[in-house]
Amino acid sequence: MKSPLFVQLPLNPSAPFEPTGNIPLAGAMLAAAAGLAPGRVLCQDEADRLGDRALAARIASMEPGIAAFTLYCWNSERSCHVASLVREKAPGTVLVAGGPEASPDNSWLLANGVFDLLVAGEGEPLAGRLLSTGPEGIADLGPESGLLDSGAHSFPPGAYPDPWLSGQLDLRRDGSASVETVRGCPSGCIYCSYRRRHPVPRRMDASAALALCRRLVRAGASELVFLDPTFDARPDLRILLEGLGELGASCFGEISGESVTDGLARLYASAGFRSVEIGLQSWSAEALRTAGRRGNPGVALDGAQALAEAGVKPVLDIILGLPGDTAAGPLEAARQVASRGFDFDAQVFYLSVLPGTELRARSAGMGVSWMERPPYYVLEAPGVVFDEMRRIREAIAEMFGFDLDIGHRPVLFDGWEGTEEYDLDVENVPDPASLPDPPSLRHGSVRLASEDLWARRSLVEAHVRRRRSADPYCVLDVVLEPRAPFPLDLLDTIRALEEQADYSSRVAAMHGTDGGIRPSILLRSMEGFPPGWLREAAASCPLAVDAGDPRDIPGELLEADVGVRLPPGHDLPALSKRVPRADRVYFRSALEDDLWTSSVLGLWAGF
Structure with a gap:
């Protein structure tokens, strides 16, 4: 049987030399879980560089038995198009897709029909079985809808081979390794699919996490990017931070600002964290409660300031369009941040009603409507004036004194092959x-x-x-x-x-x-x-x-x-x-x- 090929397409950044951040981690994890030899994940450089036609031709030329696409909101429509071109060039190729977009409530994707099978949920337990199934057997794996739900699982991170250490991904490319030590999140945010699919975190304990990080650093990692939805949601956090400090690697992760004390901020700095991401989202207590968001933004901001003073730059998130919010919520959050005077970066998002989220399931009852296609931005919600959101975002950028987006940079240099x-x-x-x-x-x-x-x-x-x-x-x-x-x-x-x-x-x-x-x-x-x-x-x-x-x-x-x-x-x-x-x-x-x-x-x- 022909070997499978995993494909993950990037978003379109602002400049030709801007990195896409398109690390095909999900496909590599499945390839490692299935025990495949290296080379069955489409090269990141090719995925980032090639156009629609060239990608389809490249995939077809590799003659995979199965082409498995990882779908996110930023690449799902293009992935469907490229998959349709692969179908034309190599009709015998079985087309499979998974990722956050593969969800029973994502009607446009289910109706698209280009994929022979969509897989929702965690793929590692299915990887070996699915990838060893011939074209005739794929249809038997899924229901008539074409979507197979992998079900609930209890295995912790680290139960399957690591894709960096198994050779599916190459640390020599830029020295940055994505690391998962927690799967699931204790937070109740209704706009995040973790809330529904992984409400109880499964953790790799600190000693196992440190052993993995040591192996990655010995293999060439100079940066460890933790994918844990809330890095600090573990009882052995201090042990993990103290151990990371001995490795000499740069670290990044998303944390809860409310948990940060002055002493913990210094520990993050000594552990190698140069930056962390913290979600403030809004200053409105009502909007945060409605969104299932725990904590206090003022306390989270105190934590962010402690980190900044310890030399760890916080990246602060604000969301526009939360149900029950008004312009005052995000604007006050921005004003509070700007008034502190510490060094920070910021991301200001429009609320997306993503597939698989509690927000989407409850949207009708909450009076929320959204774009039917990616990025699924909210169009209407109690208290939200859709047409004002860009103005609010511009006002926040003015408060912060820097552009929230990088302007488009055209190809004006000579010799570009495109x-x-x-x-x-x-x-x-x-x-x-x-x-x-x-x-x-x-x-x-x-x-x-x-x-x-x-x-x-x-x-x-x-x-x-x-x-x-x-x-x-x-x-x-x-x-x-x-x-x-x-x-x-x-x-x-x-x-x-x-x-x-x-x-x-x-x-x-x-x-x-x-x-x-x-x-x-x-x-x-x-x-x-x-x-x-x-x-x-x-x-x-x-x-x-x-x-x-x-x-x-x-x-x-x-x-x-x-x-x-x-x-x-x-x-x-x-x-x-x-x-x-x-x-x-x-x-x-x-x-x-x-x-x-x-x-x-x-x-x-x-x-």
Whole structure:
């Protein structure tokens, strides 16, 4: 029987060199549990880099008997599309999927029908049986609905081989290991599926957890990322922290801020925690009670401050749209955070009514409605004004003094394999429909140059449609290279071609940003472009001007977010200190753009 292949697709980040965080841990855990040899999890670099068509071709070329996809809200729609392409290329491949999206209350996924079997719940006990079943036997495993629930289990973390130590995942890639020492959560949050499926935590005790961490560090891990929903929900926490301090690894985890004392904060720091995540969610006691959220946000904030003073940077979470909340809840939480004056990061989320959650099960009775497709944002709830949520989020960002989101960074460097360039003014300009198939990358780019882009807008539209129809779930940078000013209405014309509604486009619409189609402007010279037009264009999309040095661009234009694209050879640390906005500096060199993305913009990625 042919070997199976596990596939996990990434979300679409903001920049070509921004890391996706797409570690295929779930598939690797199942491969390890089934005793498979290494090499049966689709390489993370391929999953992150390839476009829809190229991914399907790669999966089909590996001739798996079963292609098993891990579904999250950010990748489920694209996974269905790629799976359908695999079906066309390799009709004999059995298509299976699991993950948080595989739930009996996820009607759109059940109706999609592309997968031969959906598996809900924990997969390790089923892995060997499922992966040894031939195509004929798959249908017999699941009910008529096509969804098999794995049922309740009692095994603790560590009962199956670790995917990092069994070779399913490669620690040499970046030295970061995801570690699970607790499965389940004692908290009662109704918006989290842990509440329903794993209400009683199953823990690996501190001695076993430390033994695993030691082995990971000896194998090359320099960072331990704990996946436990509440890392500190264990009676032997101090023993675990003291032991971690002897390993010399950097650590990260999500904790309850209410449990943190000054002494415990110092212990987290000595254990190697450089950052922790803490959920405040809101300052409204009523909204927190309705959401099943225990604790006191003021006490949690005291814990966050103690951590910050001990050298552990807290990442504080706020949720917009909790039933029974108003604008005052998240705004007051943000005001309280900002008033403390300690160093922190923040994440401000819109409430998602996720499959498998108590919130979804009780939504009708609570007066809650939501998007039927990912990301399942709440549309209506008692006290919630949907149209105000973006304004609230912007107000919180202003209080905090930093952007909550990273702006889109287009591919303006040379040599990107996903870039096509066309001069629309040449004689006998080809019809885009007659061109060969475009490159298939998750982040693609097309550059379109003309003296009069507005007059050539039908060609612009045709090029965009060609690329989007080829890989509809991927990012496409539409880089306009005008030789003269053009009506900026063209940008809206391009954005209106976003016909594929998916997770990325819906999230972008809520955040007021571009989704799968991202227009930008690249000028070879400022000559002939009035300052007023440049300012208006820079306010409408990313705009960069070729120059030898940022000082070649008038300061008032740099302050108006006009960007610059530089030739190779700059001292990047020195350059970063003399530009008003680092995210508006681009490079012709891919290597320098990668280094700038990681070392200056603070996003790590390997080139």
